[in-house]
Amino acid sequence: MDFSLKARMLSKGKTVFLLVLIIFLVSIFSAGVLAQKIGYLELAKVTASHPNSEKLTQLNQELRTELQTRQTKLNQEGKGLEENELKKLEEQFNKEWDPVKQTILAQMQALQAERNSDILQAIKAVGEEKQYLLIINSEVPVFTGSDINDYPIVLYGGENVTQDVIVVLERIVKGK
DSSP states (O other): OHHHHHHHHHHHHHHHHHHHHHHHHHHHHHHHHHHHHEEEEHHHHHHHHHHHHHHHHHHHHHHHHHHHHHHHHHHHHTTTEEEEEEEEHHHHHHHHHHHHHHHHHHHHHHHHHHHHHHHHHHHHHHHHHHHHHEEEEOOOOEEETTEEEESOOSSSOOOOOOHHHHHHHHHHHHHO
16 A cells, blocks of 8 residues: 555656646746737838828829829810810820829839838838837728728737837938
8 A cells, every 4th residue: 555655646746747847848938938029010100201201292292283284284175176186185195194194103113112111121120129029010901981091900019119110210211
């Protein structure tokens, strides 16, 4: 009986030791994972802070104004014309308009590419400097009927790095 009791106690001791060891290892592993920082940012706010966003708005307005001006001119010149003459006038209008439109669109694409590159560079710099495991956009645009609204993705936790990214972005833009 003594032998059986010692064997059971030894077995229970091993079980308890294994449980304590498992709990210890899990807590160490969890602490390592939890020590990783996750950041989030308001990408729309960062994008709006880039100087190219204002330039893009101006170019977009320029594009609209130019189109409206040309459309008004076409309407005035096209009054009272026969269908064939009106088609010729529209073809001429399109022939003149396409290069202007393509030039403005090319400028817009170049500004967008530069802005996106600068933003990614700033996000990466903040992530590396502050040792974030992950930085995510905190909101996603959602179409709700006739409007586009921002729907929050991050509902709890993380660290808002929006302002940090804007500061680095300003340094990147000034350095160009």
